[in-house]
Amino acid sequence: MKKILLATTALVGFAGAASAEVSISGYAEMGIAGGNRGADTQFWTDANVTFSMSGTTDGGLTFGATVNLDDLTGAVGPGLAQGGESMYISGSFGKITMGDTDGALDWAAQEIGMGSAIADDHTTHAGYYANSGLDGTAGGQIARYEYSFGSFAAAVSAEIDTSIANNDVFGVGVKYSGDFGGTKVGFGLGYQDNSVRSVYAVTANATMTNGIAINVGYADLDAQVIGANDTWAGIGVGYTTGALLVQANYGSYDVLGGATVDGWGLVANYDLGGGAVVMAGYGTGDVAAGNEIGGLYGSEDTFSVGLGLSF
C-alpha cells in the first residue's frame, strides 16, 4: 500500500500539467553527541519532513508556502500566532514573504559558519552570532519585502508587537554578490530597530577557486543592560576539496560593562553522495552570560559525529 513520490527529474514530462503542487522532502540525523555542556555522550536521532507548496495565478504571480513536521506543534495555533510556517507571493514587483521567515537583517547578512553538524556544535558555541537581529522579539510573525536588481538585492521587514510595549520591529537590508575572476564575493548590510534598540550587522565573504572560503562579520547589538552582548566580531575560514568540507570559525562578543565572551567551532563534512553526508562538529566557548558559576566564566564544549541524510 506504499505510495512512492517521484524525484523531480523523473517528472519533466508532466511538469506543464501541474499548476499547483506540494513537494515533499525529508532530512534525518543519526549519530552521537556529547561534551561538557549538560548531557552525557548520547545517541542523537532526529528526522523531519518538509512540505513545500507552490502555485501560479492566472496573471503570472507565483505563490507558495512551507510547513515542516518539526514546527508542527506551533503550527497548530490560529493565524495570529507564529507557528513555524511561511508563505510568499512573488512577481515583477518583488517578493513578499510572511510568517516564520528572516527579518531584513538576517536576510542580508551571511553567517560565518559553513557546513553542518548533527548537533550544530560549530554554530551554537558561546561566540557564535547567527544574525538574528531583533527577530522574534515581538512574537515572531515577520513580513518581508525583497527586490533584486542585478547583483544587488534589498529588503525591508516588519514584526508587529501586540503587547502593551508596542515595540514593533522594522528592518532594512542590502546584499551584493559578484564574481571577480572566479572569486565569488558577497557583502551584506542589515539594520533593525524596535524603538528600544537599534542593531546592525555587516558581513563579507569570498570563495576562491582553490576551495578556500573566508567569511567575516561585525554586529552592533546596542545592549541596554550591563552584562548583555553589545558588539560582536567573527571570522570563518573553510576549505572544500572534492567531497570534503572543513571549516573553523571564531567569534567574540564584547559585553556591556567590560567582559568578553568568545568561542570557536570546527566542522568537517564528507559527502557520500545520494543525500548522505558524514558530519563531525565541535564547538567550545566561554560559559554564556548568565550561566557562569560563582561569577566565573569557565569554558564549555560540545561535539557530535554522525550522518545527515537528505531525501
Place this chain on the structure above:
Amino acid sequence: MKKILLATTALVGFAGAASAEVSISGYAEMGIAGGNRGADTQFWTDANVTFSMSGTTDGGLTFGATVNLDDLTGAVGPGLAQGGESMYISGSFGKITMGDTDGALDWAAQEIGMGSAIADDHTTHAGYYANSGLDGTAGGQIARYEYSFGSFAAAVSAEIDTSIANNDVFGVGVKYSGDFGGTKVGFGLGYQDNSVRSVYAVTANATMTNGIAINVGYADLDAQVIGANDTWAGIGVGYTTGALLVQANYGSYDVLGGATVDGWGLVANYDLGGGAVVMAGYGTGDVAAGNEIGGLYGSEDTFSVGLGLSF
C-alpha cells in the same frame, strides 16, 4: 532531493493501477487581521496540509480517511478520543463516516455565510450560527450514516457520552437540492437530542442565474439556563460575477430571559486563478453573552484582508 507530487489531471494514465492512495493538498493564508476584539492589528499567517486517503475493497466498497496537520496534536491520542481525523466506508447501502465529522443536523443544514476570509470574520461574529447543533457535547466522536435518493439525502448520527451524565447525542437530518429553471434551490432540516436539550435547524437557499444567492436559516436551541442562546434566525445575500464574490449576512439570537444578541458579516473574494484568492472579511456584533462588561452588551468587530492559497 525534492519530490514533486503530480496534479490529479496528469495521472489519468495511471489511475487504474492505484487501488489505495494518499493524496495531499495544502492551504495557506497570509495577510493582516485586526479589530477591537482582543488583538491589535497584526500579521496573519497560517498553513495546513491535508492527507486524503482512499481505497476500494475487492467487493467494490470504497473507503477512506482524512487527517490534516492542524488537527495533529489532537490526533496523537488513542482511538477512544476524538483527534481531528475522520474515516468512512461507502457502498450501495449508503455511507458511514466516523470521527471528526458533522452530526446529522450540521450535515443537513446549510450555513448562511458564503466565501472565505483569512480570519473567518464574517462567520464568527456574535450573531452567526454554524449549525453546530449538539455536536461536540459528548466528546466529539461522531458516527453518521447517510443515504441519497434522487434529489434527497438523509442522515442519522450518534455521539456517545462516556461521562456519568450519559447524555448521548442522536440526530437526524434531511436535505434536498434541485434546479428550477436555472435557479438552484436547497432545503435542509436537522434535529438533535441529548435527553437534556432538543435542538433543530431549518435552512433554505437559492442561487439565481443572475449570480444572486440567498440563504436563510432558523434554529431552536432549547436553552436550559437564563442567558443562553434560545432561538436563532439569519439571512445571507451574496452576489457572484466572474472572479468576484461579495456577500453580507445577518443573524440574531434570542437569549433565554429576554435579551437579543445579533451581528452581521461582510466578505469579498476575488479569484486570481491557480488557487490564489484575495479575501477581505468583516464581522461585527454584540459582545457575546458572558463577555459583556458591567452587564452591558457593547459591540465588537474584526476584519482581515489577505490571500488564501490552495495547493
Place this chain on the structure above:
Amino acid sequence: MKKILLATTALVGFAGAASAEVSISGYAEMGIAGGNRGADTQFWTDANVTFSMSGTTDGGLTFGATVNLDDLTGAVGPGLAQGGESMYISGSFGKITMGDTDGALDWAAQEIGMGSAIADDHTTHAGYYANSGLDGTAGGQIARYEYSFGSFAAAVSAEIDTSIANNDVFGVGVKYSGDFGGTKVGFGLGYQDNSVRSVYAVTANATMTNGIAINVGYADLDAQVIGANDTWAGIGVGYTTGALLVQANYGSYDVLGGATVDGWGLVANYDLGGGAVVMAGYGTGDVAAGNEIGGLYGSEDTFSVGLGLSF
C-alpha cells in the same frame, strides 16, 4: 488542487531515476470498543500517516528514515530526546538502526499474538508480553546493529542512560527462520542487561501448510521488588484460511512473592481486499499488578470490532 500519489506498482518505469525518495502510507481504524476496563462502549476512530524515506550513497550503502504523524508530538524535540523517529544505514557490513526501534531482545523474539484489532485487545490483556525487555528504561533512544547469515540473524543493541543512575542497557539477540517440508519454523533468543536487571526471552513459532500457526514464548524478567512480574510463559494458536484469520493466545506472569497474573486474547480478521480488513478483538485477564481493588485481583476485559484500513 489535490495531488495524488501513485501506487508503487505504477512507478516501475521511473524507479531508476529516483535516488532518494519519500513514500507515504496511511492507516485508519473505525469501529467500536468497550469492556469493563475503564471506558464505556464507545466509537473508536484513529488515523495515521507514515513517511518512509530512503536513499543510496554513491558507494552503494542504503539509508533511510521513518516518521509518522502519531508520534509527532514527541518528534518535535531535539535530537537528544527520543521522538518516535527511526533511521538506518545498511550495507554489506550489516545494518545500523537508531532512534525509536527495537532493542536486540524485542528484535529477536516473536510475539505470541497474530492479527490485528482496532483497540489491540488481544495483545494488551494482563497476561500478554510484547518482548519489550528493558527497552525504554533509559530514555528510549536505541541503537541496534544487525547482521544476517543464511537462515540466521543476530543483533546487538544499546540504550544510553544519561541519568545519574547510569544504567545503560545492552542487549544481544539471535533468530532463525527456516522451512521444513512446508512448515515455516522460527526461533528467537534475546538478552538484555542494565546492571540492575538481566532479562531474557526465548520464543518459537511454526506455521503449517494447513494454515495452523503455533507461537510459544518464555521470558525471565528478573523482578527486583515484591509484586513485580518475574517470569512469563505464553502460547498462541492461530488458523488462516483464505481471507480469514483467527487466533487465541494465553499468557501468565509469575509475580515475585507468589501471585500469578494471567489473561487471554482472541482475534478474528477478515480481509476485504484493497487494504480493508474487518477486525474483532477480545482480551481478558487479571487486573494488572498495582490496579487491584482492596488487594483483590479481579478480572477485566476489553473488546473492539471495526475496520482497519491501509492506504
